[in-house]
Amino acid sequence: MIQQINNKHCCSRLSINAYFLIVVNLILIIVGCVLVFGHSLNLNREIFDPNHDEWSYNDPKWESLIPNWWDQKNFKPPVGPAEESTQEFWKSKAQKTLQDKLNSRINTNKAKNVVIMIGDGMGFSSIMAARSYLKDVSAELSFEKFHHSGMSKVYCVNYQVPDSACTATAILRGIKNNYSVIGLTSKVNLYNCSASHDEEARIPSIFKYAQDADKSTGIVTTTRVTHSTPAAVYAYAASRNWESDDNLVPDGCDDIGKQLIHGPVGSKLDVVLGGGLGNLMPEELGGKRRDGRNLVDEYKKQHKNSSVVYNKDQLKSVDPKTTDKLLGLFANSHLDFKLFANDETQPTLTEMTAKALDILKKNQENGFMLMVEGGRIDRAHHENQAHLALEEVVEFHKAVEYVKQNTNEEDTLIIVTADHSHPFTIGGYLPRGRNILGPGDYSIEDKKWIFSASYGQGQGYYNHFDKEAGERKSPRGMKYMEPTFKQPSAVPMDEGTHSGEDVGVFASGPYSHLFTGVYEQNFIAHGMMYASCLGPDDVLKNPKCENDAENEIK
Numbered sequence: 001m002i003q004q005i006n007n008k009h010c011c012s013r014l015s016i017n018a019y020f021l022i023v024v025n026l027i028l029i030i031v032g033c034v035l036v037f038g039h040s041l042n043l044n045r046e047i048f049d050p051n052h053d054e055w056s057y058n059d060p061k062w063e064s065l066i067p068n069w070w071d072q073k074n075f076k077p078p079v080g081p082a083e084e085s086t087q088e089f090w091k092s093k094a095q096k097t098l099q100d101k102l103n104s105r106i107n108t109n110k111a112k113n114v115v116i117m118i119g120d121g122m123g124f125s126s127i128m129a130a131r132s133y134l135k136d137v138s139a140e141l142s143f144e145k146f147h148h149s150g151m152s153k154v155y156c157v158n159y160q161v162p163d164s165a166c167t168a169t170a171i172l173r174g175i176k177n178n179y180s181v182i183g184l185t186s187k188v189n190l191y192n193c194s195a196s197h198d199e200e201a202r203i204p205s206i207f208k209y210a211q212d213a214d215k216s217t218g219i220v221t222t223t224r225v226t227h228s229t230p231a232a233v234y235a236y237a238a239s240r241n242w243e244s245d246d247n248l249v250p251d252g253c254d255d256i257g258k259q260l261i262h263g264p265v266g267s268k269l270d271v272v273l274g275g276g277l278g279n280l281m282p283e284e285l286g287g288k289r290r291d292g293r294n295l296v297d298e299y300k301k302q303h304k305n306s307s308v309v310y311n312k313d314q315l316k317s318v319d320p321k322t323t324d325k326l327l328g329l330f331a332n333s334h335l336d337f338k339l340f341a342n343d344e345t346q347p348t349l350t351e352m353t354a355k356a357l358d359i360l361k362k363n364q365e366n367g368f369m370l371m372v373e374g375g376r377i378d379r380a381h382h383e384n385q386a387h388l389a390l391e392e393v394v395e396f397h398k399a400v401e402y403v404k405q406n407t408n409e410e411d412t413l414i415i416v417t418a419d420h421s422h423p424f425t426i427g428g429y430l431p432r433g434r435n436i437l438g439p440g441d442y443s444i445e446d447k448k449w450i451f452s453a454s455y456g457q458g459q460g461y462y463n464h465f466d467k468e469a470g471e472r473k474s475p476r477g478m479k480y481m482e483p484t485f486k487q488p489s490a491v492p493m494d495e496g497t498h499s500g501e502d503v504g505v506f507a508s509g510p511y512s513h514l515f516t517g518v519y520e521q522n523f524i525a526h527g528m529m530y531a532s533c534l535g536p537d538d539v540l541k542n543p544k545c546e547n548d549a550e551n552e553i554k
């Protein structure tokens with residue numbers, strides 16, 4: 001797409017060579033027109049919408065593209081891909097799916113390894129839009145190929161629309177609780193530090209059970225390693241905001257950063273990769289900590305065979321054979337959005353995941369448990385910046401693909417899900433082949449094009465509403481492929497909110513069939529514990545747990 005955007009600058013200087021190019025181009029245009037009439041989807045894209053490029057909407061030709069579907073006589077319906085016009089195409093596609101399903105068997109091996117991958121804010125509309133953004137709406141993301149999928153209900157105990165703290169607590173601890181609270185039951189309200197000391201309110205993390213079973217454990221995220229989702233792996237906090245001691249943490253409660261380095265689960269994590277260096281460093285060294293503690297130094301002293309890395313090169317050079325503990329902090333706060341990141345210095349989610357797997361896989365005897373979070377999808381949606389969000393979904397899809405390719409389906413359970421969704425919607429009757437981020441339909445109410453991708457709430461409202469004229473702005477000329485472009489929102493708010501509908505759960509490996517159907521989000525932890533023979537005494541136990549040796553994967 002970027003290449004296409006650049007193309008418009010290509011013809012500013014004329015020379016003899018340029019005239020030659022013009023003649024060649026004319027021939028190509030004529031060939032193109034012939035192919036268009038030969039109903040090729042790709043070339044229809046050129047005619048309908050030379051999109052992925054905003055200038056097309058200033059082209060006078062654009063007027064002729066207004067869908068006149070209300071005029072039955074003159075309506076020219078859009079044309080889809082030619083190959084999809086036969087019965088054979090759809091029949092063979094469905095038959096292949098049927099055969100795949102018939103071939104799939106129920107895998108009741110013990111899950112030696114568990115990888116839980118969370119796309120923060122990755123609702124169904126994000127998944128659909130990412131297919132279109134990646135290639136075409138018919139594209140398939142890596143986790144859609146998993147044999148089993150279901151839907152989880154994401155509400156928390158005191159809110160219908162949840163946040164990442166209560167949803168991550170449900171996924172990683174198996175109990176639902178209150179909004180913004182991590183690892184504590186709903187007896188503990190937001191900010192209630194003293195209530196958080198009640199042992200009965202403390203919900204053990206499935207990572208604790210994994211560590212008790214001598215599994216290696218790790219977390220990988222594109223957010224701060226002290227942010228809500230990773231924190232739910234290892235911390236108890238009556239507020240998700242208590243990431244470091246600068247944020248009004250009451251006396252008697254440890255901030256999340258401290259729990260990462262010294263807490264009973266945090267200190268035993270073998271791999272921790274993400275952002276959030278600032279929450280572990282004192283103010284005088286550029287961090288946020290007021291207690292003057294340098295928790296990175298304390299980590300190094302605590303773990304002799306450890307490496308601490310701060311950039312991509314250092315991460316690359318970590319030798320998994322000689323490194324048992326790895327702490328990688330690649331930004332003071334969150335990692336940069338994929339579209340803005342410096343590829344030279346900031347590792348991608350997939351690169352971090354790959355290194356984590358290399359280290360965790362060394363535990364041949366007992367296996368491992370890994371949490372991977374594509375954490376920036378959510379933030380981009382909060383900003384109504386769909387382009388950034390979709391790029392994050394694509395990176396998350398690549399990380400899932402990597403994990404699938406580099407683990408064994410026979411002994412590794414992979415769960416891919418979202419903690420919650422966003423009020424991000426794909427509306428307007430967008431014809432096939434058009435850019436998911438651009439205008440796709442036309443409103444005869446206000447005689448303007450409408451963007452297909454839009455939001456319920458957020459700052460995008462201001463970019464699309466003309467206050468003086470008291471009407472919606474026309475999308476004409478809007479540079480919607482700029483990464484910072486904000487899609488329209490219906491209601492102005494300082495930032496977009498989450499949404500409360502169900503999210504997808506995609507499962508592969510042992511006992512992945514448990515994750516079909518519709519269930520409460522906290523079930524996910526129970527399914528993972530059953531599959532991997534983990535958990536407290538009072539939960540259902542997989543009969544295969546009785547005799548481990550018998551069930552070893554050869």
Ligand SMILES: [Zn+2]
Pocket residue numbers: 121164378379382498
């Ligand atoms: Zn959020």
